[in-house]
Amino acid sequence: MEKHVTQINDETRLGLYREMLRIRLVEEAIADRYGEQEMRCPVHLSDGQEGIAVGACMALRKEDKIVSTHRSHGHYLAKQGSLKAMLCEIYGRAPGCVGGRGGSMHLLDDEVGVLACLPIVGTSVPLGVGVAYAAKRKGEDTVVTVFLGDAVMEEGVFHESANFAALHSLPVVFVCENNDLSFYTSLEVRQPDRPMTDIAKAHTLAVCELDGNDAVTVYEAMNGAVKKARGGGGPSFLMCNTRRWREHCGPRYDYELGQMTEQEFEALRADCPMAKLGAQLREAGLLDDAGEDALRAELGKEIEEAFEFARNAPFPELETAGDHVYA
Amino acid sequence: MPEARSLNGAEAAREALFESMERDPDVFMMGEGIADHGNFFGTTNGLMEKFGSERMLEMPVAENAMTGIAIGAAMMGQRPVMSLQRVEFVLLALEQIFDNAAKIHYATNGRHKAPIVIRLVVGRGWGQGPHHAQSLESVFAHFPGLKVIMPALARDSKGMLIAAIEDDSPVICIEHRWIHFAKGPVPEGHYVEPLDGPRVRREGSDVTIVATSYAVLEALATAEALDKVGISAEVIDLRVLRPLNLDLVKKSVAKTGRLVTIDTGWITCGMGSEIVATVAQECFSELKAPPQRLGLADYPTPSSRSLVTDYYPTPEALIDCVGEMVGAKSEQMEAARADMAEHRGGLPHDVPNPTFQGPF
Numbered sequence: 001m002e003k004h005v006t007q008i009n010d011e012t013r014l015g016l017y018r019e020m021l022r023i024r025l026v027e028e029a030i031a032d033r034y035g036e037q038e039m040r041c042p043v044h045l046s047d048g049q050e051g052i053a054v055g056a057c058m059a060l061r062k063e064d065k066i067v068s069t070h071r072s073h074g075h076y077l078a079k080q081g082s083l084k085a086m087l088c089e090i091y092g093r094a095p096g097c098v099g100g101r102g103g104s105m106h107l108l109d110d111e112v113g114v115l116a117c118l119p120i121v122g123t124s125v126p127l128g129v130g131v132a133y134a135a136k137r138k139g140e141d142t143v144v145t146v147f148l149g150d151a152v153m154e155e156g157v158f159h160e161s162a163n164f165a166a167l168h169s170l171p172v173v174f175v176c177e178n179n180d181l182s183f184y185t186s187l188e189v190r191q192p193d194r195p196m197t198d199i200a201k202a203h204t205l206a207v208c209e210l211d212g213n214d215a216v217t218v219y220e221a222m223n224g225a226v227k228k229a230r231g232g233g234g235p236s237f238l239m240c241n242t243r244r245w246r247e248h249c250g251p252r253y254d255y256e257l258g259q260m261t262e263q264e265f266e267a268l269r270a271d272c273p274m275a276k277l278g279a280q281l282r283e284a285g286l287l288d289d290a291g292e293d294a295l296r297a298e299l300g301k302e303i304e305e306a307f308e309f310a311r312n313a314p315f316p317e318l319e320t321a322g323d324h325v326y327a
Numbered sequence: 328m329p330e331a332r333s334l335n336g337a338e339a340a341r342e343a344l345f346e347s348m349e350r351d352p353d354v355f356m357m358g359e360g361i362a363d364h365g366n367f368f369g370t371t372n373g374l375m376e377k378f379g380s381e382r383m384l385e386m387p388v389a390e391n392a393m394t395g396i397a398i399g400a401a402m403m404g405q406r407p408v409m410s411l412q413r414v415e416f417v418l419l420a421l422e423q424i425f426d427n428a429a430k431i432h433y434a435t436n437g438r439h440k441a442p443i444v445i446r447l448v449v450g451r452g453w454g455q456g457p458h459h460a461q462s463l464e465s466v467f468a469h470f471p472g473l474k475v476i477m478p479a480l481a482r483d484s485k486g487m488l489i490a491a492i493e494d495d496s497p498v499i500c501i502e503h504r505w506i507h508f509a510k511g512p513v514p515e516g517h518y519v520e521p522l523d524g525p526r527v528r529r530e531g532s533d534v535t536i537v538a539t540s541y542a543v544l545e546a547l548a549t550a551e552a553l554d555k556v557g558i559s560a561e562v563i564d565l566r567v568l569r570p571l572n573l574d575l576v577k578k579s580v581a582k583t584g585r586l587v588t589i590d591t592g593w594i595t596c597g598m599g600s601e602i603v604a605t606v607a608q609e610c611f612s613e614l615k616a617p618p619q620r621l622g623l624a625d626y627p628t629p630s631s632r633s634l635v636t637d638y639y640p641t642p643e644a645l646i647d648c649v650g651e652m653v654g655a656k657s658e659q660m661e662a663a664r665a666d667m668a669e670h671r672g673g674l675p676h677d678v679p680n681p682t683f684q685g686p687f
Contacts, residue, residue: 099436108435115402116439120426126392127427130399137355137381137405160392167387324437325471326570327495 008216010286016058016215017281020050020274022299023074026083029303030073030090031251038311039090041103046074048213048245049177051273053078055218056145056175056238059226065113065135067128068147070105071177071244072117075147081109083306093313100316101324121182122148122155125174129161132170143171143229151182153196162203162235169234173225174200176237177212179244184259200237212240213273216280243268331512336484337369339513340446340502343488344371344408346517348378351406354492355382357397358410358446367410368448368507368687390416394423394445398431398497401441406492410446414501415458417447428497429472444491449503449591451541451639452677453685454630461628462592464539465601467499468568474498475568476522477591479543481511483566486520494522503541503591504687505679524572527579531561533653534585537576537602539565542589542640549642552666553649556659560649568598573605580606584615585652589640590622597622616652621645632677641676642667 027047034043046053053074057066060079068075076086082097089096090104097108105119115131118124128146135142152158153176165172178196180187197207206228210217218240225236245268247257255265281287334342347354355378361367362375362383375383386393390411397407411417417424424445431439450459468475474496478484484506491498528543529550538546543564550560561579580586586606588599599620606618621640629635637644643664650660674681 098434098438101436102434106434108438110438116431116435118427120422123395123422123426126395126423127399127402129392130396130401131403132399133396134400134403134405137400138403156389157391157395160387160389161395163387163389164392164396324433326474327432327437327440327442 008220010284012058012219013216013277013281014286016054016219017274017277017287018295018299019054019058019078020215020277021295023047023050023053023077024274025296025299025303026077027073029307031246033307034251040092041090041105042249043090043104043251044071044249045246045251046071046244048269048272049179049242050074051215052175052177052212052218052240052242055215056147056173056222058219059222060113060143060145062112064143064145064226065115065128065131066145066147067115067124067131068107068117069121069124069149070117070119071149072107072147073104076107076109076114076117079109079114080112081107081114083302084309085109087306087310088313091310091313092315093310094316095313122152122157125152125157126161129165129170129172132165132172133168136168136170141171141230143173143226145173145175147175147177149182150176150178150180150187150196151190152176153199154190159203162200162205162237165235166204169232171229171232172235173222173229174205174235174237175222176239178239178241181244181248183248197237197239206234206236207239209239209241212242213271213276215273215277242273243271245269331482331514333510334481334513335508335510336478336481336502337507339481339485340370340488340507341372341374342513343485343492344374345377347408347489347492348374348382350517353404354406354408355384356408356410357384357386357393359386359388359416360412361385361410367412368504370507390419391423394420395427397443398423398427398441401443402431402439406442408444408446408492412448413459414447414449414461414463417445424467424473424497424499425470429470432496433472440495441497442495444488444498444500446500446502449501449540450687451504452679452683453687454632454677455628455687456630457627462501462503462590462623464501464568465592465597468571468598470569472497473569474522475501476566477501477503477540477568478566479506479538479540479564480528481509481513483520485513486518487522487566489517490519490522493519498522501540505541506544508679508683509544522567524567525575526564526566527561527575528564529560529562531559531583533559533583534587534649535561535563535576535579535583536587536589536645536649537563537565537599538589539568539598540591542591545642546589546645548670549645549667552642552663552670553646555666556655556663558649558653558655558659558663565598571601573602576602577606577610580610581613584613586614586618587645587648587652588618588620589645590620592623593625594620594622595625619648619652621648632675636676
């Protein structure tokens, strides 16, 4: 993949930090309140992986589209999906982004290009490619970002989709979040020891492997991939290495399930995308304790208000449960 | 309505595609071998020349992604018509059909639509065998959110396919190979045959025969033979398998008191089972005899012509079934069988007409 030339400015770096912090605080708030048994749907939390969502979405325009997976809160929020609509959806309330029909695993905000977040592994990949195909047919310059996990590389549909995207030089960026785990099964048990980027390369995609916990790196690589896609240069594949912190599904940290020791978990958590960028910002004199506190207070207020809104929102009417089966 | 000419089902489907693509630039075809020398069983002749490869999109052999790509494009307002030369090919894409095509409108609270048409062909004759002759309509008809249609008459092959392409919901259109050969009146130009439910194709008073696709044509021929021996059969063409509207069937059973269903697939969990269950629930007191179901023999489709002699529900089986229900005399049934044998004219049982020379 061509070396990106974007020089990231201070405002963007601060923006990346802010968006990561926002996602982190939302996920923590969900985890803290999950035990209240009011959010009665499965939640796949994404703390620890914010660098990829934020770095990728910061490089997109509002009208660009994304599709995502079961672990989509970060992507949805980074693309500026409505927080209130997301929380209402998780609480099963009528103003939820899909009216309580989907829950956490079916987020959507088509006003800002969050087209579909779907839980079956690989299922949204060809949808994203189809969206890109439609854009190309209509002569639009929309770029479609397909977020996928490392396990999607084991699904045939990835190869089928990448093959078609490459064949037609479609404006797609595949962003692979390699968090090493599918449920609790590590990569080495599921795939042979070979660079995953080789798979994408075999489909003639432009590839690069990068530290997914470095939002600036993700942003810069994404900028290059998006520019290439928008210019008709075809699809790219960014493999972003990261780790998820919580259990596959639910509010607990992985060590609380005995999946690892607390020491191992702390070592893993030390490689925090937010802390990494935060330290750089502080070193550059762009962030200090007062700034951090102000940011946390501002975001905390927004999040608290959104939870309040969701908890008080009405449930959808039972009589509407059978609506929208046919268009 | 413009004047009708006699076309076969394949020619009628071709006109549907032509009219739809001509009228709406968002309609495009996608599939495997959609414009090769066989022209998709004669349903795509001349379309490549007319519309070009952009709108006659030859796809990689990757049915699952193909289906997802069609759905993604449809979400953006395109109207893809995906065509697969055998039903079995789509088995590699069921996840996309059941999870996304059937649910994207519902699961997005009405925000997205997936106006795709998936044309699937059921093979029969000349030893199509276990993987090339399955009629799996009841599998698709299980899912809310899908529309499932099986045209029988040539007029429907065109009008229902146009309706399917213009429908905002995903439509599975199952085309039996042998309806491609069957001729019937087809109007010129653009017209729509609504996807609203069954039609009575022949009125009768002694028994209601509900059939799908090619079985409708056989049922109509058999009904003629039965009529000559004094048995009056009403034949209903099911047409739309989901959403399933059985009002017409119930009305007919109220008149005849007897019901026979003919599936182009297997009997167990087939469309006939659904129809009989509904009639038993809602028309129990109207019934003069236990409803009967006909369909494929309960094993995979063998290839050898000697093994498929009794595999498909034959006119003879239908005559026996109806005769027993109405208490016909053996002479009546013999006469009706002889009439059907004459109608068939010694044609081998594994070909649809005298001109058929294989291989499909």
